[in-house]
Amino acid sequence: MLDPNRLTIGDEIPAFCREGTVHHWNRYAAVNYEFAGHHWDDDVARHEGFSAPFAMAPLLHAYLHAMLRQWAGPSARIDAVGIRLRSPFLKGRSMTAGGRITAVRAEAGEAVADLELWMDDDTGARLSTGTATVAFPG
Amino acid sequence: MSWITDEMRGIVGQVMREAVSYPIALSDIRKWAMAVYWPEPPPRQYWDEDYAARFGGIVAPEDFNPFAWMAARPTPDDPPISMSAFRESELGVATPDYKAILLTEIRARHGAPMRPGDVIRCVWKITDYMEREGRMGLMLYTTLSQEFTNQRGEWVRTLDSVFARY
Known part of the structure; x- marks a missing residue:
């Protein structure tokens, strides 16, 4: 159980890992009505200049939320999450997301942490960077 | 240009x-959480009403889209x-x-x-x-x-x- 009173700048949060498969992406397509061909059709992805279909950006954004929720627990409040995509998360690769606390402060009786976030694939390519703010009610 | x-x-x-x-719909929240967290089970706060009651009830994940499919x-x-x-x-x-x-x-x-x-x-x-x-x-x-x-x-x-x- 995370102790909000022991948040420390530089601490890393537990990694969040997922495979890049249409089994993962189909589920998200189904709930978000997101069926663009470049997420599942090799020909469409190649036509648009990619070597393979790639994951949806909102799903990667959702993965960051999930990583933060698993770390922070059910009572924490996720105030902000940003993601900047640098390389596509391609079908057949695997992804590891991580985060590190960059600032800690007390605000209105809450402990608040700022974090830097990232996602890498199994080739070592940096897929995305991001930031987040998470509040822990007192 | x-x-x-x-x-x-x-x-x-x-x-x-x-x-x-x-x-x-509660069902939409459950499905969203299932899709995002798959293949792991999603946190109970998104699908277990008894568990979620201690945190004020079920809420949607912050990234939930209430406009998917139809508005x-x-x-x-x-x-x-x-x-x-x-x-x-x-x-x-x-x-x-x-x-x-x-x-x-x-x-x-x-x-x-x-x-x-x-x-x-x-x-x-x-x-x-x-x-x-x-x-x-x-x-x-x-x-x-x-x-x-x-x-x-x-x-x-x-x-x-x-x-x-x-």
């Missing part, structure tokens, strides 16, 4: 689209408007002729949580255009901003999405 016309600059900040969701307004028989992308033509301006569109950045700020039964209103605006050279040539970057509020007028979320077109 530039993608950005004076007409496009003229629509920055104008309301492009408004939508009102159907009341959020109460616009209805499916309104003029077709994609709910996941956008066109300048919605504001009477020629849409640039592009080969592909990609979402390159998402910035979300979250306020009041979304709960079962909530009705969410969303307003879309283009808030910025910029362009720069990329590996696909000169690329047009457009920031589409969405403001979500609930039936009590509480601010729920601001979502800025930056799309690249080329």
Whole structure:
């Protein structure tokens, strides 16, 4: 159980890992009505200049939320999450997301942490960077 | 050569689209959480009402989209408007002729949580255009901003999405 009173700048949060498969992406397509061909059709992805279909950006954004929720627990409040995509998360690769606390402060009786976030694939390519703010009610 | 016309600059900040969701269904929250966390089970707060009661009841994950598939307004028989992308033509301006569109950045700020039964209103605006050279040539970057509020007028979320077109 995370102790909000022991948040420390530089601490890393537990990694969040997922495979890049249409089994993962189909589920998200189904709930978000997101069926663009470049997420599942090799020909469409190649036509648009990619070597393979790639994951949806909102799903990667959702993965960051999930990583933060698993770390922070059910009572924490996720105030902000940003993601900047640098390389596509391609079908057949695997992804590891991580985060590190960059600032800690007390605000209105809450402990608040700022974090830097990232996602890498199994080739070592940096897929995305991001930031987040998470509040822990007192 | 530039993608950005004076007409496009003229629509920055104008309301492009408004939508009102159907009341959020508990089942939609469960399915969303299942999809995002798969193959792991999602946290109990998203599907177990007894467990969630100690935290004030079930809430949707912050990234939940209450407008997927269908909205109460616009209805499916309104003029077709994609709910996941956008066109300048919605504001009477020629849409640039592009080969592909990609979402390159998402910035979300979250306020009041979304709960079962909530009705969410969303307003879309283009808030910025910029362009720069990329590996696909000169690329047009457009920031589409969405403001979500609930039936009590509480601010729920601001979502800025930056799309690249080329």
